[in-house]
Amino acid sequence: MRKIVILTGAGISAESGIETFRAEDGLWAQHRVEDVATPEGFARDPELVVNFYNARRAQLSEVEPNAAHRALARLEAEHGGDVVVITQNVDDLHERGGSQTVMHMHGELKSALCASCDHRWAAPLKMHVGEACPSCAAPAARPDIVWFGEMPYDMDALFAHLSQADIFAAIGTSGNVYPAAGFVAEARRAGAHTLEFNLERSAVGNQFEEHRTGLASKTVTAWVEELLTQG
Ligand code: BV8
Numbered sequence: 001m002r003k004i005v006i007l008t009g010a011g012i013s014a015e016s017g018i019e020t021f022r023a024e025d026g027l028w029a030q031h032r033v034e035d036v037a038t039p040e041g042f043a044r045d046p047e048l049v050v051n052f053y054n055a056r057r058a059q060l061s062e063v064e065p066n067a068a069h070r071a072l073a074r075l076e077a078e079h080g081g082d083v084v085v086i087t088q089n090v091d092d093l094h095e096r097g098g099s100q101t102v103m104h105m106h107g108e109l110k111s112a113l114c115a116s117c118d119h120r121w122a123a124p125l126k127m128h129v130g131e132a133c134p135s136c137a138a139p140a141a142r143p144d145i146v147w148f149g150e151m152p153y154d155m156d157a158l159f160a161h162l163s164q165a166d167i168f169a170a171i172g173t174s175g176n177v178y179p180a181a182g183f184v185a186e187a188r189r190a191g192a193h194t195l196e197f198n199l200e201r202s203a204v205g206n207q208f209e210e211h212r213t214g215l216a217s218k219t220v221t222a223w224v225e226e227l228l229t230q231g
Helices: 039-044 046-062 067-078 155-163 180-189 216-230
Strands: 004-008 083-087 102-104 107-114 120-122 141-145 167-171 193-198 210-213
Touching (some): 004 180, 046 107, 046 141, 083 155, 102 155, 155 180, 180 193, 193 216, 210 216
Parallel strands (some): 167 193
Antiparallel strands (some): 107 120
């Protein structure tokens, strides 16, 4: 059966009410990326950064997965082959939508990381600067988020999935951030059929063989229906 690898970005959570990064009223419009999503920004003003993620973590309890998240979970449950969701998103909507195999390449709001010993634990709703690590007790707790200039998680595993993909779909991502934006090139090298689901062409849109334009809640649901009836 065909192996399906799916990359998602902020656009898949937009209809759940989580703002994207690059929309004019988006997350980066309110903050400079350098101030809140880089290790330098965290070193300069840890309070600002911890509160930026506390606000986004708090929002999780106010939002629900949408039809696109649920469609991907249905695909994983009903497609005979391998389905892997690689997400750039730090929210938990894929899991709450029913997906089992989710790889958070840029980390997760619900996880905390010790900058000293790399221990991870379930983040409290509100994190505080200088919180002690439950494992090594160093006052080095930080959001378990991959910032700009940091290495995304599980890169070897991600590239292994891409090298075996028969179908690669990118959903709701603007293709501005690497290495995620380079995944379509990897998938094409593996001979995968590539599809982009977006409201408009992304920065790497010309590298996809197929484009499904529209709201992900509609286009992804229709695509999954098609795949599952096709067999
Ligand atoms: C690394 C966590 C290497 C934080 C994030 C020059 C060239 C190439 C690369 C670089 C360069 N200079 C620097 C770099 C590297 C840098 C990078 O790519 N910079 C860019 C800006 C040029 N990348 C990194 O630093 C990465 N690490 O390269 O490490 C390395 C090597 C050796 C040793 C050490 C390190 C790490 C990047 C990760 C940063 N962290 N997130 C947080 O969430 O707060 S990035 C963050 O932004 C997201 O995770 C995501 O990746 C990105 C947002 O992008 P999208 O998800 O695409 O969201 P966006 O708003 O942009 O787009 C939404 C899309 O949805 C739109 O297209 C819209 O049309 C669509 N949409 C909206 N609504 C809908 C919809 N579609 C369908 N339906 C809808 N309803």
